[in-house]
Amino acid sequence: MSKRDYYEILGVSKDASQDELRQAHRRLVRKLHPDVNKAEDASARFSEVQEAYDVLSDSEKRAQYDRFGHSGMGSGQSGHPGSQGGGAPWSDVDPETFESVFGDFFRGAGGGSGGGFSAGGFSGQGRRARQAAPRRGSDLRHQLDITFLVAARGGSETLRLSGDDGSEEKIEVRIPAGVQDGATLRVRGKGGSGTAGGPDGDIRLKLKVGPHPWYRREGLDLLMDVPISITEAALGTSVELPLLHGSATLRIPPGTGSGVKLRMSGKGITDSKGVSGDFLAVVSVVGPKALSEEDQASLSDIGTRLEDPRRSMPWSETFES
Incomplete structure (x- = not known):
């Protein structure tokens, strides 16, 4: 079964800011947490939300997803870690998010410990806000299929890229003559977007050369x-x-x-x-x-006058008495 779009899961647009992603994530965490939502599918939906947020809140993973969709995430993103090994799917919620969403809920009117949950029960000690430094965008990796003749002679191939706003960009990639199967080409500045003024990353294309008929x-x-x-x-x-x-x-x-x-x-x-x-x-x-009787006779006659090519082989002596 095909996976749902991460933006659709969080209920945000594809150009959503990090602040909009955080707000959507917190809203869904509050809605789907098992102490609030008793529905049978709440845990599975919670894991789905966490997986989507883990990808979209990371600039490198988000850029990879925006360009290549779920296929670009690899097998490692097939499920959220919190849903495996018997662990609770909400165990990877950021402590600050947990405190912001559930602080009042678990403290209650009497200021007690409530249902026994707290931010201290989650990994980490919280995060301190800091000013973001310029960061280069991530390099994206993709396979490009080319024909045997393009690899041998050289040529160009069209690479189609999807923009953050849903637009499509076509790039002509030059293929040098004589490239081998498995060679890597770099398309500069077309990878993940840089942050805080950092440069964009590159696309690394691994070439897959097809066979030729002869x-x-x-x-x-x-x-x-x-x-x-x-x-x-x-x-x-x-x-x-x-x-x-x-x-x-x-x-x-x-x-x-x-x-x-x-x-x-x-x-x-x-x-x-x-x-x-x-x-x-x-x-x-x-x-x-197929040979006619006449041709067979002719070849047989020629064969009797030709030297046996096997007589020069060392193993032929095995059959001599």
Whole structure:
């Protein structure tokens, strides 16, 4: 089941200030606390409120959530810590919030201890107000899927970002030629918003390179399987092959066997620094699936005059008497 929007849970708009978030949180804490609300779902709703407030009251987590939603929070934000391990869901309420909301409620008219709850029963000793120092916004992390050819040749991809006000911004991200799967690119100044005059953070994009139908790579070398017939393998041939840019004719010498790699220097991937790899054609000899009786006889006759390639193998002596 999809999770509810954190702003909706707290009943605030997406541009709500920290003061508005605190007020909404305190109102819901008072409403849903089990000593006030006896409904069966009060505890679960309380945990939901705490999870939403924990994220939105933290500038880094809020920026991550605003950009990527629940998927950007990772598995660690799947539930509020207070709801696990048998602990009370209200055990993580800030002491100042608890005192502000429930101070009079538990002291009562007679000034006693009430139901036995107090701010001292919560972690921490309260917080002292202090002037906020300029703070750089958080770096946001995201995966960007790109094609094999974009990674090899270089290019650009469009990244869509959601603003705090619900607007969408499109950014063209330049992909350098020759990047590897798992490489990280930085988009400066597009991460979490800085606070108290601090600079905005960056977005770190981890590249996920997709496969290609016939190319594969080893570093900057580009590899491709090239099937040839037994006649071409025996007599040699020339084949035209597609490259990243244009094409080239490869000469396959007579007697070429399967698994042989034929190299074309400098025809592989060229990175952003101008360093080029090679193109390697990996030969695969493909035998015929069907032969006429005449062809079978011809091949059999040729075979009797050819040297047995297995005679040179060390293990062939095992079968000699």
